[in-house]
Every structure is written in structure tokens, then in C-alpha cells.
Amino acid sequence: MDKGIGIHIEGLSKRYGTGNTAVDALKEVNMSVAPGEVVGLVGPSGAGKTTLLKCLGAVIEPTRGRMTLGGEVIYNNGWKIPDLRTLRRDRIGFIFQAPYLIPFLDVTDNVALLPMLAGQPNRESRARALELLQALDVAHRAKAQPSELSGGEQQRVSIARALANRPPVILADEPTAPLDSERALAVMRILNQMASQYQTAIIVVTHDEKIIPTFKRVYHIRDGRAFEEAGEGRAGAA
Ligand SMILES: Nc1ncnc2c1ncn2[C@@H]1O[C@H](COP(=O)(O)OP(=O)(O)OP(=O)(O)O)[C@@H](O)[C@H]1O
Ligand SMILES: [Mg+2]
Known part of the structure; x- marks a missing residue:
């Protein structure tokens, strides 16, 4: 794997709170994900999965460690870039368990909003949105309001939205939880x-047994520590 690109974390730790109520939610986590790769992150409730995604997404600040994104050091025992909002907007796509579409914007504008906020012209932003909606097989609903879509369609729109700014990283927390197994596999x-x-x-956090076989690599997280699952047994992953 090219060490320079993709996402790399080394010795990443996160402690919530202080004193005797402190919780060490992440303990010296190492992880690397290359461009074009989809990895699973699994583990029991409270293991630290969401905490790890939030650190990776610069939503919360780690306690220590190092993270690089596209070869750039973004965290090294402290943030190394001044503007975390711009980092989140332009370089990280988020997909949540619930789609959280904006109810008063149509499907196209839900997807086009982030590129517009990033300063792209409206026409180009909408063209990009339509291209993604086509790729996700939901372009026929481009003018619909979110409330007029099925759950699976809403989730596909939320995936299009996550891709809209061409982020090098997408972080997905339980993206298939509300879907039946056929639709969950389709999302994967x-x-x-x-x-x-x-x-x-x-990076996909999941509890969903149906989709775990689709990952070529899986990190298990348990009590704040991450382990990469041995390669064999995943060899047949699609
Ligand atoms: N804001 C917070 N303040 C204090 N402790 C927290 C906070 N957020 C999470 N924790 C604790 O950190 C640990 C990891 O939580 P996290 O949400 O990352 O788990 P998770 O693996 O995503 O679990 P789940 O599968 O239930 O979503 C848990 O012990 C949790 O109680
Ligand atoms: Mg969680």
C-alpha cells in the first residue's frame, strides 16, 4: 500500500472526560485504508467504533496519536490544519444510519448543496448531483422531495450526497441498519x-452480519483496541 495516500492513523487514542470518570474509548489504534478500498469496522456496542469515525472525520478531537489524509498530516498530538470545517466539507463524506436529507430541498439540491457551499457554480453542482444520482440509480426521482422517496431511495440519495464533493474519504456509521438484506447488499x-x-x-461501521462477508478487510474493535482480521477467510470476499 502506498504510505502517502489514503488514510492512515497511528497510535490514535481518545479519552472522554477526566479523573475517575474518564473513559478510554480508543487505545493506540492503528489503521490504514487505501484509495478505492472499502473496509469494515466491527465490534460490540461501546467498543469505540463511532468514536473512531468521529476522530477520523474531525468531528471530535483525539487525545493523542497521528492521522494523515492524502499524505497530509492532519493530526499529530493536536490538529495540524487550521480549518476543520473546510476539511470536513471538502475531504470527508459522511453516511449515517438515517439519511438526514433536508426536507424542503428536492433530491437534486440535497446532493448539490455541499458543492454549492464549497463554491462550485450552481449549474455544475446540479450536473454533478445528477451524474451521481444516475450512478446510484435514483435519477428518476431527481425532482422529488425526500418525503416522497422509499427508505432505500433516501439512503442512495444520502450516498450520492456523501460523494458530491469527491471526498477522498467516506465514513459510514451503520449505513445498512434500516435496510432489508437485499437492499443492504445493494448498498454495499x-x-x-x-x-x-x-x-x-x-470505512463502514457495522453490526450487520449480512454485509460483513462483502469486506475484503475488516478491523475488529474491542474495548478501544483495533485488530485487523487475518486475511484468510476473507479471501472470497466480493
Ligand atoms: N461524549 C462522550 N462522553 C463520554 N463517554 C463517551 C462519549 N461518547 C462515547 N462515550 C463512551 O466511549 C465508549 C465508546 O463509545 P462509542 O460510541 O464509540 O461506541 P460504539 O462502538 O460506536 O458503540 P455502538 O455499537 O453502541 O454504537 C463507550 O464506553 C461510551 O460510553
Ligand atoms: Mg456507534
Whole structure:
């Protein structure tokens, strides 16, 4: 794996609180995800999965360690870049368990909003949105309001939104939880296809046994520590 690109974390730790109520949610976590790769992050409730995604997404500040994104050091025992909002907006896509679409914008504008906020012209932002909606097989609903879509359609729109600014990294927290197994597997096929098409590094937190076989690599997280699952047994992963 090229050490320079993708996402790399070394010795990442996160402690919530202080004193005798402190919780060590992450303990010296190491992880690398290459462009075009989709990795799974699994583990029991309270293990630290969401905490890790939030640190990776610069939503919360780690306690110590090092993170690089696209070869740039973004955290090294402290943030190394001044503007975390711009980092989040332009370089990280988030997909949540619930789609959180904006109810008063149509499907196209839900996807086009982030590129517009990033300063892209409206026409180009909408063209990009439509291209993604086509890739996700939901372009026929481009003018609909979110409330008029099925759950699976809303989730596909939220994936399009996560891809809209061509982020090098997508962080997904339980993206298939509300879906039946056929749709959950379809979402994983889409994420794998998007990863290779746009060379995005994708990290998917999941409890969902149905989708775990779709990952070529899985990190297990337990009590704040992460372990990469041995390669064999995943050899047949799609
Ligand atoms: N804001 C917070 N303040 C204090 N402790 C927290 C906070 N957020 C999470 N924790 C604790 O950190 C640990 C890891 O929580 P986290 O949300 O990362 O777990 P998780 O693996 O995502 O669990 P789940 O599968 O239930 O979503 C837990 O012990 C949790 O109680
Ligand atoms: Mg969680």
C-alpha cells in the first residue's frame, strides 16, 4: 500500500472526560485504508467504533496519536490544519444510519448543496448531483422531495450526497441498519463500485452480519483496541 495516500492513523487514542470518570474509548489504534478500498469496522456496542469515525472525520478531537489524509498530516498530538470545517466539507463524506436529507430541498439540491457551499457554480453542482444520482440509480426521482422517496431511495440519495464533493474519504456509521438484506447488499455493491470508480477510501461501521462477508478487510474493535482480521477467510470476499 502506498504510505502517502489514503488514510492512515497511528497510535490514535481518545479519552472522554477526566479523573475517575474518564473513559478510554480508543487505545493506540492503528489503521490504514487505501484509495478505492472499502473496509469494515466491527465490534460490540461501546467498543469505540463511532468514536473512531468521529476522530477520523474531525468531528471530535483525539487525545493523542497521528492521522494523515492524502499524505497530509492532519493530526499529530493536536490538529495540524487550521480549518476543520473546510476539511470536513471538502475531504470527508459522511453516511449515517438515517439519511438526514433536508426536507424542503428536492433530491437534486440535497446532493448539490455541499458543492454549492464549497463554491462550485450552481449549474455544475446540479450536473454533478445528477451524474451521481444516475450512478446510484435514483435519477428518476431527481425532482422529488425526500418525503416522497422509499427508505432505500433516501439512503442512495444520502450516498450520492456523501460523494458530491469527491471526498477522498467516506465514513459510514451503520449505513445498512434500516435496510432489508437485499437492499443492504445493494448498498454495499454501490459503495464498492463508488470506491473503485472515484478512488475513495471508505470505512463502514457495522453490526450487520449480512454485509460483513462483502469486506475484503475488516478491523475488529474491542474495548478501544483495533485488530485487523487475518486475511484468510476473507479471501472470497466480493
Ligand atoms: N461524549 C462522550 N462522553 C463520554 N463517554 C463517551 C462519549 N461518547 C462515547 N462515550 C463512551 O466511549 C465508549 C465508546 O463509545 P462509542 O460510541 O464509540 O461506541 P460504539 O462502538 O460506536 O458503540 P455502538 O455499537 O453502541 O454504537 C463507550 O464506553 C461510551 O460510553
Ligand atoms: Mg456507534
